[in-house]
Amino acid sequence: MRRSSFVLGVMAFGYAFLYVPIILLIIYSFNESRLxxxxxxxxxxxxxxxxxxxxMLSAAWLSLRIAAISATFSVALGTLAGxxxxxxxxxxxxVLFGGMITAPLVMPEVITGLSLLLLFVSLEQLIxxxxxxGITTITIAHVTFTMAFVAVIVQSRLVSLDESIEEAAMDLGARPAKIFFVITLPIISPAIVSGWLLAFTLSLDDLVIASFVSGPASTTLPMVIFSSVRLGVTPEINALATIIVALVTTGIIVAGVMMARQERIRRIDEQMAASSNG
Structure with a gap:
């Protein structure tokens, strides 16, 4: 009993440490005072x-577009790599391929941003x-480092996947492409959705890499907020952060419902397959 109380206390402290600042931010977004x-x-x-x-609205819309595009490309490339x-x-x-895939996970963002800047400058001079x-360079840079997270998530899901299901489909005459789209892809779809959400969040939150590869007409939201914080945080930033929190929370809830539904369908299919075999 004492141990369970200690665990509950630690969990409560951890959740409070994470979410109380967000709750305070939401409350102070409705503050009448400018301070x-x-x-x-x-x-x-x-x-x-x-x-x-x-x-701020233009920067927010630009960040959302870049995050959506980069997350989509990261999922496509990361799934293939995984x-x-x-x-x-x-x-x-x-070994070399695995090292290149996972390098962005441990590479400092300053090094990544500087190396990508030199790459873009060299490519512009050559071709x-x-x-x-601008938007293109920021998107390529975000795909470069978010793809690694998607690859790791998809790889971990594929490693734990029961390959006998795919082998049974091959024995029944299914082609590899059909097996992937009909069997493998639905099973790993929760990992793909999780990878897309993580890539979207990382792209939306990035400041360091975007600062290196952005131009005068492509200022992202984190860059605008960072420059505003130097002069003092305004309540408008709290309001914008509250809207972003609401959007992200809605996306997580929708993704959770979809993954739970997919999991129920998968379990029903497995039970029907087991009963038919029995």
Whole structure:
């Protein structure tokens, strides 16, 4: 009993440490006072003011677009890399390939941003592409380091996958492409969704790498917020952060419901297959 109380206390402290600051941020987004640390009553005027802040809204829309595009490309490339690591055995160059895939996980973002900047400058001088720094360079940079997270998630899911299901489909005459789209892809879809959400969050949150590879007309939301914090946090930033928290929470809930539904369907299919075999 004493041990369970200690565990519950540690869990409560951990959750409070993580979520109390977010709750305070949401509360202070409705603060009447311009000073974010002084409560002046309830008001929604900062949300109205946010709607007229074109710089912040443009940066937020740019960050959302880059995050969605980079997360989609990261899922496509990361899934292929994860399958190569999990299913192709010990091929020649596997160690080098695995090291290149996982390098962005441990590489400091300053080094990654600087190396990508030098790469883009060299490519522009050699072939004229990419022309300057902007949305394209930021997206490529974000795909480069978020793809590693997707590859690790998909690889871990494929390693724990029962290959006898795919082998049974092959014995029944199914082709590899059909096996992948009908059997493998639905089973690993929770890992793919999780990888997409993680890549989206990492891209939306990135500041260091984007600062290296962005141009004057491609300022992302973290860059705008960071530059604003130097002059003092405004309640409009709290309002924008609250909206982002609401959007992210909604996305996580929707993804959780979809994954739970997919898991129930998978269990029903397994039970029906077991009963038919029995």
């Amino acid at each position: 974010v640390t002084v409560w002046g009553g309830w008001s929604t005027k900062w949300y109205v003011g946010l709607l007229h802040n074109q710089q 399958m190569a690591m999990a299913r192709f055995g010990r091929f020649r160059g596997r 004229g592409w990419p022309e300057g720094r």
